[in-house]
Amino acid sequence: MPPNLVAAKPILQRKLSIDLKDVLFRASLPLLAMLAALVIGAVLLILLRANPFQAYAAMITGVFGSTSGFTQSLTKATPLLLVGLGICIAFRASVINIGAEGQIILGALAATWFSLTFRHWPGWLLIPAVLLVSFLAGAVWGFIPGVLKARLSVNEILSTVMMNAIALQLMNLLIRGPLMDPAGITAGTYLAQSERIPEQAWLPRLVPQTLLHAGAILAVVLALLVYIFLWRTTIGYRIRAVGLNPDASRYAGINVSLYQALSLTLAGAFAGLAGAVEVIGVQHRLLEGITSGYGFSGIVAALFGGLHPLGLVPASWLFGSLLVGADKMQRAVQVPSALVDTILGLVVLFVVASSLLSRRWSSRRTIELSTTEEANS
Amino acid sequence: MTEILSAAVIVGILTSAIRLATPYLFASIGEAFAQTSGVLNLGVDGIMLMGAFSAFYVTLHTGNVWLGALAAMAVGLLMGLLMSLISVTFKAEQGISGIGLYMFGLGLSSLLFKVLVGTVYTISGFPVVKIPFLSQIPYIGQIFFQHSLPVYAAFLLVPLAWWLLDKTTWGLKIKSVGQNPAAADSLGVNVDRVRYFSVCLGAVLAGLAGASLSTALVNLFQENLTAGLGFIAVALVYFGGWRPLGILTGALLFSVVNAFQLWLQVLGVNIQSDVAVMLPYLLTIAVLAFSMNRVRQPAALNKPFERGEN
Numbered sequence: 001m002p003p004n005l006v007a008a009k010p011i012l013q014r015k016l017s018i019d020l021k022d023v024l025f026r027a028s029l030p031l032l033a034m035l036a037a038l039v040i041g042a043v044l045l046i047l048l049r050a051n052p053f054q055a056y057a058a059m060i061t062g063v064f065g066s067t068s069g070f071t072q073s074l075t076k077a078t079p080l081l082l083v084g085l086g087i088c089i090a091f092r093a094s095v096i097n098i099g100a101e102g103q104i105i106l107g108a109l110a111a112t113w114f115s116l117t118f119r120h121w122p123g124w125l126l127i128p129a130v131l132l133v134s135f136l137a138g139a140v141w142g143f144i145p146g147v148l149k150a151r152l153s154v155n156e157i158l159s160t161v162m163m164n165a166i167a168l169q170l171m172n173l174l175i176r177g178p179l180m181d182p183a184g185i186t187a188g189t190y191l192a193q194s195e196r197i198p199e200q201a202w203l204p205r206l207v208p209q210t211l212l213h214a215g216a217i218l219a220v221v222l223a224l225l226v227y228i229f230l231w232r233t234t235i236g237y238r239i240r241a242v243g244l245n246p247d248a249s250r251y252a253g254i255n256v257s258l259y260q261a262l263s264l265t266l267a268g269a270f271a272g273l274a275g276a277v278e279v280i281g282v283q284h285r286l287l288e289g290i291t292s293g294y295g296f297s298g299i300v301a302a303l304f305g306g307l308h309p310l311g312l313v314p315a316s317w318l319f320g321s322l323l324v325g326a327d328k329m330q331r332a333v334q335v336p337s338a339l340v341d342t343i344l345g346l347v348v349l350f351v352v353a354s355s356l357l358s359r360r361w362s363s364r365r366t367i368e369l370s371t372t373e374e375a376n377s
Numbered sequence: 378m379t380e381i382l383s384a385a386v387i388v389g390i391l392t393s394a395i396r397l398a399t400p401y402l403f404a405s406i407g408e409a410f411a412q413t414s415g416v417l418n419l420g421v422d423g424i425m426l427m428g429a430f431s432a433f434y435v436t437l438h439t440g441n442v443w444l445g446a447l448a449a450m451a452v453g454l455l456m457g458l459l460m461s462l463i464s465v466t467f468k469a470e471q472g473i474s475g476i477g478l479y480m481f482g483l484g485l486s487s488l489l490f491k492v493l494v495g496t497v498y499t500i501s502g503f504p505v506v507k508i509p510f511l512s513q514i515p516y517i518g519q520i521f522f523q524h525s526l527p528v529y530a531a532f533l534l535v536p537l538a539w540w541l542l543d544k545t546t547w548g549l550k551i552k553s554v555g556q557n558p559a560a561a562d563s564l565g566v567n568v569d570r571v572r573y574f575s576v577c578l579g580a581v582l583a584g585l586a587g588a589s590l591s592t593a594l595v596n597l598f599q600e601n602l603t604a605g606l607g608f609i610a611v612a613l614v615y616f617g618g619w620r621p622l623g624i625l626t627g628a629l630l631f632s633v634v635n636a637f638q639l640w641l642q643v644l645g646v647n648i649q650s651d652v653a654v655m656l657p658y659l660l661t662i663a664v665l666a667f668s669m670n671r672v673r674q675p676a677a678l679n680k681p682f683e684r685g686e687n
Binding site: 044048096148152155158159161162165166169173296303338339341343345346347356 | 423477655
């Protein structure tokens, strides 16, 4: 559209059309970044003597070719969405939470312990209680680095990494000790897993014969709530203000470290929920590798979603599909699963690198807008 | 319990501590350069893994540990260029780009290991070099002067890094772009070039840290060999207050605790091994908590520089 036509339109309409363009541009960047990573992945596949077309075709049909593949992608999207919501809240307060792995573990531990201890409770009471306990357990694991940051200005990136290591050892300790499956002990196998949790604590399955569970709906509802929380409440406003400009927020009387600690605590709580839905929705017991790396891939999903709760819903589904597709591809063309981790790393690198383009774009749009307004007046 | 306190055991613990400090020293000193210039490189662990694998692989096939170390440095340089491209040229959020680099290094080193090697081999790494005369001193000789060359190199790196940072123009430039890039820029310092240099130097040292692990300490490679060691190295930079001597203190403290924990297990002291493994991490958090208020970090750390912003 020529500039003079744009200028002739009423201001409101022009703003709307620009916003739409802006959203489209911002959404296309991560997709382009992913495409670039997949191209490099194709080169790696050729080096591994696998046919990249066959591999990527297996990836797509693996996800969209069957009900099972499709529901699997939604099942994987669920913990990604929950973790991503937490990452998003923390990021809005300019706090980077690398600790989701540990927070997921704490949530999973709490869910397992609680549902095994109160195994006689009816399901309508047990499931909400388990979710609440895991929410709190994850929150504690986020609160510790949060307080360390607020009180002693300990860099949260480092403390959360350490908290991950501690949580992992804690799980190893419990899963081989008090939480170990008694059946494994009597059988003499000593598998590092917990007893199966009682059936009334299981989240209902949405599609029979698949792993897709009610946690997916919970996660989407929570995404809406987080959006309302961040953009429609005072606390959410302050969290965002702290992230946008800590100095200005401080002069405005906002307790910056308090809100940063709060955002880390909430981030931990959401990751804890992700741990809970993995236990009571998918595995029905605690086992090694319960996190499946969701703590790290959740960060990637959050970046994909533009660090926006509503953007996260499609982004985590896209990412869940990528994980399922990669799994199918790996089986179809026989390549090591580490290839997928490599590609994911590249996706992260390209997505963060592309954010410069997005910033440049928006500043150019602002200049264009102000010059057309000047021309009008 | 008397067993633990015998002279032989104490010497054993201290000897392992000196050995164990090697990768931390290489990686942390390298990271100190990057951070002093204002770039937080969180991908150290990924670079170390790639360095460890390339050193192992080249040594396995050529039988020459020096070529292995050279390969690790070259791979480190490439990873450093990638990190600088994304964090300096593209001005990305450094915490996230570092995690991306870590995931990339972890994935690629595992992939290469599975495709090119497959099973765990032991190789003959750097031999132990006893320093003449000094190694004969009772106790002291065994603790400090009976190690392989990378161990000595790591300790020599400390005064070298101090000299480079505190006594040369280059060091001053690195500090200036980390403290006030706009001022440095106005005085004609090429901020981006200095940051590229510092990040790449750090990455080369991280590659060497990986090489020291796979060809001097354990003499093998397996998936995720470092097990998060690189992240602790980053934490040690904070602990050391961005000064080589402080980093040395931190690395020694950390590796003494680690060596103590390993010896406890060797001696069969009745303590859950998972609890013992947790110790170093708990220590790091405690150490971070007590060191943070002491020193100020480089003012422009974690802040990409955009010319003409102010």
